[in-house]
Amino acid sequence: MSSSRQICVFPSPAELALSLSQLLVHESQGTCSFRLALSGGSLVQLLSRELPKTAGLNTAGWKVAFCDERLVPFSDPESTYGEYKRQLVPHGLLSESQFVTIDPALPVEEAAVDYTKKLRELFPDDGLPAFDLLILGIGPDGHTASLFPGHPLLQVTDKVVAPISDSPKPPPQRITLTLPVINAAKTVVFVATGEGKATILKRILQEEESDPLPAARVSPVRGKLLWFVDEPAARELTCPVEKHSVL
Numbered sequence: 001m002s003s004s005r006q007i008c009v010f011p012s013p014a015e016l017a018l019s020l021s022q023l024l025v026h027e028s029q030g031t032c033s034f035r036l037a038l039s040g041g042s043l044v045q046l047l048s049r050e051l052p053k054t055a056g057l058n059t060a061g062w063k064v065a066f067c068d069e070r071l072v073p074f075s076d077p078e079s080t081y082g083e084y085k086r087q088l089v090p091h092g093l094l095s096e097s098q099f100v101t102i103d104p105a106l107p108v109e110e111a112a113v114d115y116t117k118k119l120r121e122l123f124p125d126d127g128l129p130a131f132d133l134l135i136l137g138i139g140p141d142g143h144t145a146s147l148f149p150g151h152p153l154l155q156v157t158d159k160v161v162a163p164i165s166d167s168p169k170p171p172p173q174r175i176t177l178t179l180p181v182i183n184a185a186k187t188v189v190f191v192a193t194g195e196g197k198a199t200i201l202k203r204i205l206q207e208e209e210s211d212p213l214p215a216a217r218v219s220p221v222r223g224k225l226l227w228f229v230d231e232p233a234a235r236e237l238t239c240p241v242e243k244h245s246v247l
């Protein structure tokens with residue numbers, strides 16, 4: 001478990017989204033290059049509602065990649081990039097060229113290799129890509145990105161991006177950042193809302209299991225780990241948390 005873990009509890013998803021947007025302003029200000037990786041699921045709506053109205057946000061130097069992506073055409077409602085594009089590009093907040101996207105026409109193994117090359121261009125130095133900020137979600141099974149409990153991908157240490165073709169959460173074919181890349185990030189923020197996440201959140205944050213859930217394996221090597229959760233998701237937690245109210 002990370003020693004610098006910070007658990008921030010918000011009364012509602014709206015307050016959480018406001019704080020997350022302020023974190024993005026804070027982390028990206030004063031840098032000419034800000035490399036961010038986003039997740040799909042409910043995070044898309046949460047960010048898309050809040051970011052366009054966030055004061056002080058300068059996205060000019062942003063490059064936006066994905067913690068995982070579903071191998072479907074961008075026009076498919078299941079495409080994570082497709083959803084962000086539909087929500088954020090019309091506002092002029094980000095342009096299409098700022099996103100680092102998969103090639104959904106490739107077979108899944110080749111899509112992972114192709115995405116690795118694109119990330120290597122984004123991080124020209126040797127070694128593991130170290131994103132400035134990663135935003136992750138969690139599933140009710142404890143998965144994060146497309147790393148699922150008990151799946152062999154949890155053991156992968158020699159790849160930046162891995163393919164998965166048997167994802168228990170549809171669609172089955174996806175690509176995902178591997179754990180070493182997630183743990184190389186400078187800041188990792190988990191976002192979890194709703195009482196459907198309460199039980200798994202307690203397991204992830206409070207129980208030291210011999211075979212930890214994927215989300216419990218996230219512990220940035222040199223970076224910081226933040227949890228942004230709402231009150232229903234935090235309901236079962238008995239560990240120290242910070243209560244925030246920003247509205």
Ligand SMILES: O=C(O)[C@H](O)[C@@H](O)[C@H](O)[C@H](O)COP(=O)(O)O
Nearest residue numbers: 039040041042137138139144145
């Ligand atoms: O492709 C995906 O589905 C996501 O990237 C996935 O990892 C998501 O972040 C979690 O499943 C949480 O999803 P919710 O926020 O919708 O519960």
